[in-house]
Amino acid sequence: MRGFRFGPGIIFVKGDESKILEKTKATFLSLSEALAKSDELDTVIVLNTQKAILVKTYPWVALQDIIHYTENTESKGIIILIRTPNPSRASKIIEKRFNGKLLDPIEAIINSSYNETILMLTRKPITRPIRIEDVEATVLIPYNFHHVYKNIILEIPLILMETLSEWNEVIIKIYDTARKYQENIERLIIAVEDLDLGFIVGEGWDWDYPRPLLKVPVYKLKLFTWENPKRIKFLLKGLEYVGYRRLCDIDVIVENRKIEWIEVGKFKSKFELASKAREELERSLSKEALEKIKDIEKKLLSEG
Numbered sequence: 001m002r003g004f005r006f007g008p009g010i011i012f013v014k015g016d017e018s019k020i021l022e023k024t025k026a027t028f029l030s031l032s033e034a035l036a037k038s039d040e041l042d043t044v045i046v047l048n049t050q051k052a053i054l055v056k057t058y059p060w061v062a063l064q065d066i067i068h069y070t071e072n073t074e075s076k077g078i079i080i081l082i083r084t085p086n087p088s089r090a091s092k093i094i095e096k097r098f099n100g101k102l103l104d105p106i107e108a109i110i111n112s113s114y115n116e117t118i119l120m121l122t123r124k125p126i127t128r129p130i131r132i133e134d135v136e137a138t139v140l141i142p143y144n145f146h147h148v149y150k151n152i153i154l155e156i157p158l159i160l161m162e163t164l165s166e167w168n169e170v171i172i173k174i175y176d177t178a179r180k181y182q183e184n185i186e187r188l189i190i191a192v193e194d195l196d197l198g199f200i201v202g203e204g205w206d207w208d209y210p211r212p213l214l215k216v217p218v219y220k221l222k223l224f225t226w227e228n229p230k231r232i233k234f235l236l237k238g239l240e241y242v243g244y245r246r247l248c249d250i251d252v253i254v255e256n257r258k259i260e261w262i263e264v265g266k267f268k269s270k271f272e273l274a275s276k277a278r279e280e281l282e283r284s285l286s287k288e289a290l291e292k293i294k295d296i297e298k299k300l301l302s303e304g
Contacts, residue, residue, distance in 0.1 A: 007079030009059030077112030198225025238281030
C-alpha cells in the first residue's frame with residue numbers, strides 16, 4: 001500500500017499558445033481535467049491563466065521544450081498525494097503539525113508559490129490518477145517540498161495510526177494443485193499492490209491441512225489493512241478462475257478464521273461469485289496491471 005506519492009508539477013505560463021500547443025502536441029483542458037488525467041511527476045501547464053494542457057513528462061523537461069515561446073513562467077507548489085482512511089481528520093493533524101492552511105484544491109494550487117507544498121488527501125488508491133472530486137481535503141504548507149517530504153516520510157505512519165486506531169491483520173493463502181506457484185503468486189501480488197489493498201508485512205511458504213493426514217504447500221501473504229477483509233476475499237476470488245478454468249485456490253483468513261465464500265454476498269454458487277468478482281477486478285485494476293495478469297494467465301492456460 002502506498003501512503004503517499006508526488007502529484008504533477010504545475011507551471012503557469014504566459015506565452016504563444018499556438019506554438020506551445022504545436023511543440024507539446026497537447027490539447028486544451030480545464031485545470032480539473034488535466035489534474036484528473038495526470039500521474040506522478042507529469043506536468044500541467046496553465047496558459048495565460050485560462051486554459052491547461054497536460055504534458056506526460058517531467059516539469060523540467062516540459063519547461064525546457066517550451067521556454068522559447070514564453071514571456072513569463074511561474075512554478076506552483078509541489079503536490080504530494082496522501083492516502084488515508086480519514087482525510088478530514090488527517091488534514092487537521094497535518095494542518096497543526098506543519099503550520100498549514102486548509103483550502104480548496106484548485107485554490108491551493110492557484111495561491112501557492114514554488115517554495116510551498118500542497119498536500120492533497122484522499123481515501124482512493126494512489127497507484128493511478130486521482131480526480132479532484134476524489135480529493136477530500138487539501139493543506140497548503142508554507143515550506144518547500146524538501147522539508148515537507150523528509151518529514152512526511154516519518155510522520156505518515158503516525159498520522160495513519162492516529163486516524164484509524166484499529167487495523168485488520170489479514171492472511172492470504174494461495175494453493176495450486178498444478179504447482180504453478182510462481183505465476184499465481186505473481187498474479188496475486190500484482191493485484192494486491194495495484195488495488196492498494198494493504199501493507200504487505202510478510203510473505204513465505206507454509207503448510208496447510210485441508211483434511212486429516214493431507215499436507216499441502218501454500219504461499220502466504222500477511223497484510224495490514226483498513227480494507228474490509230470480505231471485500232479483499234471478493235476481489236481475490238476473481239483470480240481463482242478464468243472463464244470455467246480454475247487456476248488456484250485463494251483463502252483469506254482473519255483472526256485464525258477463514259472467510260467462507262457464502263459470507264461475501266448473495267451468490268448462488270462459488271462460480272457465480274468468481275464470475276462477478278472477475279468483472280469487478282477487471283474494472284478496478286489499472287490497464288497495465290490487468291495486461292500483466294492476462295499475459296500470465298495466457299501462459300497458464302496454454303500450458304494446460
